[in-house]
Every structure is written in C-alpha cells, then in structure tokens.
Amino acid sequence: MRKQKSDPISDVVIVGGGAVGSATAYLLSKEGISVTLILGSTFGKTASWFAAGLLSPLSQTVHNQDTLTSLSSQGFNLHQTLAPELLEITGLDYQARRQDSIYLSKTKEGTAKLETLMSLSKQIKGISGHWLDQNDLRSLDPRIKSASPTSLLIEGTWILDSHGYTNALMQGARRKGARIVNGSVTGITKSGASFQIMVGGNCINTEKLVLSMGPWTNLAKEWLNIAIPVSPLKGQILRIELSGPTLVYSVHNGNDYVTSKPNGLVWAGTTEEDVGFSDNPTTQGRKSIISNVSPFFPAISTGTVKSHTACLRPVTPDGLPILGKTSKSDGIYIATGAGRKGILLSPSMATIICQLISDAKPSVNLCSFSPDRFI
Ligand SMILES: Cc1cc2nc3c(=O)[nH]c(=O)nc-3n(C[C@H](O)[C@H](O)[C@H](O)COP(=O)(O)OP(=O)(O)OC[C@H]3O[C@@H](n4cnc5c(N)ncnc54)[C@H](O)[C@@H]3O)c2cc1C
The missing domain is CATH 3.30.9.10 (D-Amino Acid Oxidase, subunit A, domain 2)
Known part of the structure; x- marks a missing residue:
C-alpha cells in the first residue's frame, strides 16, 4: 500500500465528511495510509454536527439492541481514548x-x-x-x-459536543496528512480496478472507495448500481x-x-x-x-x-448499520445507517473499515451489518 505523500493519488477516497467518514479518515491517516476525504456540500450542517452527543451503549429505542452491543461497546470504549488523543493532536476540546x-x-x-x-x-x-x-x-x-x-x-x-467532535476528527485527519476536499461528488464510475470520482469538475482516482454519506449514501445506486437502502x-x-x-x-x-x-x-x-x-x-x-x-x-x-x-x-429497514464490503463490486466499503447512534458508533464503524482496508480480521462479527443482506 502506498504511504502518504509518495503519490498524489490516494490509496483510499472517503465520500462523506460526517462523523463516520471523518473518523475513518482520521484512523486511516494515523496508520500512514494516504486518504482523500470529500466532505460534501452539506458538510457542517448534518446530524453529526447537531446530534445531542449522548454516548450510552444502551438504548430504549434501538431495535436489535443485542446485535448492536458489540459495536456499541467498542465505540463507547474508543471514545474515551479518542478524546484526549484528538485534544493533543488538534488542541480541540469537544467536552467529552x-x-x-x-x-x-x-x-x-x-x-x-x-x-x-x-x-x-x-x-x-x-x-x-x-x-x-x-x-x-x-x-x-x-x-x-x-x-x-x-x-x-x-x-x-458519557456525553460530548457533536459539533466539536466531528470538527476535531476532520482536523485530526488533516494533521495526520489526509487531503480534505470541499465539494460534493456528482458521479462515480469504475474501469478495471479503478474508481473515477467526479468532484467539482475534477476527477479523483482510487482503488479503494469508502461510502459514508449518511442518509445520502443511496446515491451509489445512481453511480455504481449498488442499492444501499438508507x-x-x-x-x-x-x-x-x-x-x-x-x-x-x-x-x-x-x-x-x-x-x-x-x-x-x-x-x-x-x-x-x-x-x-x-x-x-x-x-x-x-x-x-x-x-x-x-x-x-x-x-x-x-x-x-x-x-x-x-x-x-x-x-435502514432493519435498524442496523450497513457496514463492510459489498460483493457487488471489489474495492467498495460502506459505512452508514447508524440511525440514532451514529456519534457513539462512529469510531467503531471507522475501526472496522480500517481493518477491512488493511486486510485485518474485523474486531466485530459483521454478518448482521453486511451490505449484502439487502441484495
Ligand atoms: C436529533 C438527533 C439527535 C441525535 N443524537 C445522537 C446522540 O445523542 N448520540 C448518537 O450517537 N447519535 C445521535 N444521533 C445520530 C447521529 O447524529 C447520526 O447517526 C450520525 O451523525 C450520522 O453520521 P454520518 O457520518 O453517517 O452522516 P452525516 O452526518 O449525515 O454525514 C454525511 C456526510 O456526507 C456528505 N455527503 C452527502 N452527499 C454527498 C456527496 N454527493 N458527495 C460528498 N459528500 C456527500 C454530507 O455533506 C455529510 O458531510 C442523533 C441524530 C439526530 C437527528
């Protein structure tokens, strides 16, 4: 895998700069993987910036609470190390x-x-x-x-300030070398193993594409003919x-x-x-x-x-996140559908995507979260 700055083409392109996409950009950059994070035109205005910021691994409202427990508790634990780490790297205190x-x-x-x-x-x-x-x-x-x-x-x-948290993740990714692109993706095509991602008239190429556009992730249907029912x-x-x-x-x-x-x-x-x-x-x-x-x-x-x-x-239709690779096309990683728990789950969802991209064994059983369950 190419390391940062050795090549203007990023190893990984992440589409969507909410908590999930920004956490993924931060963790991958920390591993020395070259990343481009495309924020989206609604950056700064989505749920990741206005959520209540409650970090409880329990919920009265989430269906499938049992299935979600491993991902929730991993997210909950990661938040406790992430807050001091991001404070040190960015100087931003998001009051966790x-x-x-x-x-x-x-x-x-x-x-x-x-x-x-x-x-x-x-x-x-x-x-x-x-x-x-x-x-x-x-x-x-x-x-x-x-x-x-x-x-x-x-x-x-726990609780945190979601606005400060999402900003700290994005700034942390930038400090670790991620390329941050302001703008929205208008189309994605694939030729061979390579994706061509259109943003503001430019084309960005990659072989590993993360889709983390929150409720907009089903745009992938239009671009890549992959239905993501979020x-x-x-x-x-x-x-x-x-x-x-x-x-x-x-x-x-x-x-x-x-x-x-x-x-x-x-x-x-x-x-x-x-x-x-x-x-x-x-x-x-x-x-x-x-x-x-x-x-x-x-x-x-x-x-x-x-x-x-x-x-x-x-x-999502079954109330569980969509997290992992799709069998419809190599090189696509999906991280969305966290519903009422996306701030809590963002570090664990990002960790899973990093593990999959690095060919490591995921730390959580992904069967219930697989994008393929809706095919
Ligand atoms: C009222 C409310 C309270 C909440 N409270 C909590 C809470 O207390 N605790 C908790 O854990 N969760 C809470 N949540 C849930 C949480 O906010 C969400 O699950 C989480 O923010 C989703 O993050 P995301 O990154 O998946 O999506 P988003 O925050 O929606 O981010 C999606 C990103 O994709 C970008 N994008 C879209 N289209 C494109 C495109 N074409 N090209 C490039 N980028 C694109 C957008 O601009 C945006 O930056 C709450 C939600 C709401 C609505």
Missing part, C-alpha cells in the same frame, strides 16, 4: 465527559425494556446499572418524574435556558430525553419524522418535544428556548 443516565419507563413493556438494559449493562465494560424507586429518583433530582415505580440509573455513560429520519432538538440547579443526568423516556451541556443549556429532544430530506425546524416539532418531555421533566415548560435545530438520521 462522563454524564450518568437515568432511564424511565411509561408502560409495562417499557419496564421490560429496562430489564433488558440492566442485563446488557452487565456485559459492557465501564458502566453499571442500579434500580431506583421513586424515593431514590427524587433524591437524585426532584424535578424528574416517573410514571412507573421503577427507573434505572446507568453510571458511567433513508433520512428527521429529528429536532430544543436548547433551553432553565433557572434552578444544573441537571447532572441525561434522562431518557423512550424516544424522548433531556440532558445538559457545560454552558448550562438543557437540550430536549426529539422527534422521529419520515419527511424525506426536509430538515427545517418546525413549530409542530417544538410543541411535540415540549409536550412529550413535560410529563417526566415538567420544569422544561418554564424555560426559554435559545435555539432549535433539526437534522437527518441515516436509517
């Missing part, structure tokens, strides 16, 4: 830190789900679960209300100024959550809207967040909304 999580349940099924989370928490290094009754919950924060007698505290979960699922978040003591937990109630950031703002989310690529914040979204969060965190309705964001999750 421990913030424990409380999971509430609204229904009987919700309580069964908490039991699953409790048992999964025992398999994951670095976190521990504790049951809370109503008194325990009140003593942690009297503003949190639960509809059921039992809640779950998970100690050891689609956008819009989510909105409110950033709210609240008087009173700082909220020190991330509180989850099914799809909904409140968490806090170091600047004191409380973030409340979220929505799940199947509205194509429309990504504007709406009054309806704002009302729905307030009305869904109020029952378990009534103080939210007394706050002042300082900003309101919306962005698109890349989701």
Whole structure:
C-alpha cells in the first residue's frame, strides 16, 4: 500500500465528511495510509454536527439492541481514548465527559425494556446499572418524574459536543496528512480496478472507495448500481435556558430525553419524522418535544428556548448499520445507517473499515451489518 505523500493519488477516497467518514479518515491517516476525504456540500450542517452527543451503549429505542452491543461497546470504549488523543493532536476540546443516565419507563413493556438494559449493562465494560424507586429518583433530582415505580440509573455513560467532535476528527485527519476536499461528488464510475470520482469538475482516482454519506449514501445506486437502502429520519432538538440547579443526568423516556451541556443549556429532544430530506425546524416539532418531555421533566415548560435545530438520521429497514464490503463490486466499503447512534458508533464503524482496508480480521462479527443482506 502506498504511504502518504509518495503519490498524489490516494490509496483510499472517503465520500462523506460526517462523523463516520471523518473518523475513518482520521484512523486511516494515523496508520500512514494516504486518504482523500470529500466532505460534501452539506458538510457542517448534518446530524453529526447537531446530534445531542449522548454516548450510552444502551438504548430504549434501538431495535436489535443485542446485535448492536458489540459495536456499541467498542465505540463507547474508543471514545474515551479518542478524546484526549484528538485534544493533543488538534488542541480541540469537544467536552467529552462522563454524564450518568437515568432511564424511565411509561408502560409495562417499557419496564421490560429496562430489564433488558440492566442485563446488557452487565456485559459492557465501564458502566453499571442500579434500580431506583421513586424515593431514590427524587433524591437524585426532584424535578424528574416517573410514571412507573421503577427507573434505572446507568453510571458511567458519557456525553460530548457533536459539533466539536466531528470538527476535531476532520482536523485530526488533516494533521495526520489526509487531503480534505470541499465539494460534493456528482458521479462515480469504475474501469478495471479503478474508481473515477467526479468532484467539482475534477476527477479523483482510487482503488479503494469508502461510502459514508449518511442518509445520502443511496446515491451509489445512481453511480455504481449498488442499492444501499438508507433513508433520512428527521429529528429536532430544543436548547433551553432553565433557572434552578444544573441537571447532572441525561434522562431518557423512550424516544424522548433531556440532558445538559457545560454552558448550562438543557437540550430536549426529539422527534422521529419520515419527511424525506426536509430538515427545517418546525413549530409542530417544538410543541411535540415540549409536550412529550413535560410529563417526566415538567420544569422544561418554564424555560426559554435559545435555539432549535433539526437534522437527518441515516436509517435502514432493519435498524442496523450497513457496514463492510459489498460483493457487488471489489474495492467498495460502506459505512452508514447508524440511525440514532451514529456519534457513539462512529469510531467503531471507522475501526472496522480500517481493518477491512488493511486486510485485518474485523474486531466485530459483521454478518448482521453486511451490505449484502439487502441484495
Ligand atoms: C436529533 C438527533 C439527535 C441525535 N443524537 C445522537 C446522540 O445523542 N448520540 C448518537 O450517537 N447519535 C445521535 N444521533 C445520530 C447521529 O447524529 C447520526 O447517526 C450520525 O451523525 C450520522 O453520521 P454520518 O457520518 O453517517 O452522516 P452525516 O452526518 O449525515 O454525514 C454525511 C456526510 O456526507 C456528505 N455527503 C452527502 N452527499 C454527498 C456527496 N454527493 N458527495 C460528498 N459528500 C456527500 C454530507 O455533506 C455529510 O458531510 C442523533 C441524530 C439526530 C437527528
């Protein structure tokens, strides 16, 4: 494999500069592999920049939680080494830190789900679960209300600033020698083993192509006749100024959550809207967040909304990421479809792509994530 700067043609071209593509560019460049990262025209405006940044390897909403556990726990562990490493390389502090999580349940099924989370928490290094009754919950924060007698505290979960994180990955890749291209790919062709990637009138050649365009990754169908069934699922978040003591937990109630950031703002989310690529914040979204969060965190309705964001999750038909090589064409690596967990999963998805590119054995069994499962 060619090393950096020995050849203007990159060994690997990564299309898509969100958290997944930027993490892949960073890890490959760190290995001394020459990389071109093509950011895309929506760079800086996608989910990787506006996500809540919750790093919990557990989830009340992800289907197939069991299948995802190995990838989630690897991502969770990698984040803890990545933050100090990127700080040293780039000088950028994206405020990655421990913030424990409380999971509430609204229904009987919700309580069964908490039991699953409790048992999964025992398999994951670095976190521990504790049951809370109503008194325990009140003593942690009297503003949190639960509809059921039992809640779950998970100690050891983390949070970060997604905007800072994605920027640090991209800057880290640049520092390690990656070529960063501003612009969008308009077409890709293949002749022999080589791909020709069209960006802003230029053509970039490579034999190894990573597709990490988040919800836009199915453009590969048009370019390479490879269907990647990923689609956008819009989510909105409110950033709210609240008087009173700082909220020190991330509180989850099914799809909904409140968490806090170091600047004191409380973030409340979220929505799940199947509205194509429309990504504007709406009054309806704002009302729905307030009305869904109020029952378990009534103080939210007394706050002042300082900003309101919306962005698109890349989701797949079975709720699992699409990660690995496709048998349809040599040299193509796909990393997308991380849904509600793409910030958490970005370092593990990037690690897997690096392992595949270096012909190493993947550290996670990829059967359930294979792009071929949709062929
Ligand atoms: C409201 C909300 C809250 C969330 N909160 C969390 C959370 O707390 N924790 C968590 O782990 N996850 C969270 N997520 C999920 C997470 O944000 C996403 O899964 C993740 O950001 C997806 O990253 P990505 O790199 O795959 O895609 P994206 O961030 O969408 O990046 C795709 C990139 O591809 C580029 N691109 C597109 N088309 C082209 C083209 N033609 N040529 C070149 N480039 C192109 C785009 O410009 C962009 O740079 C949240 C999502 C939402 C919507």
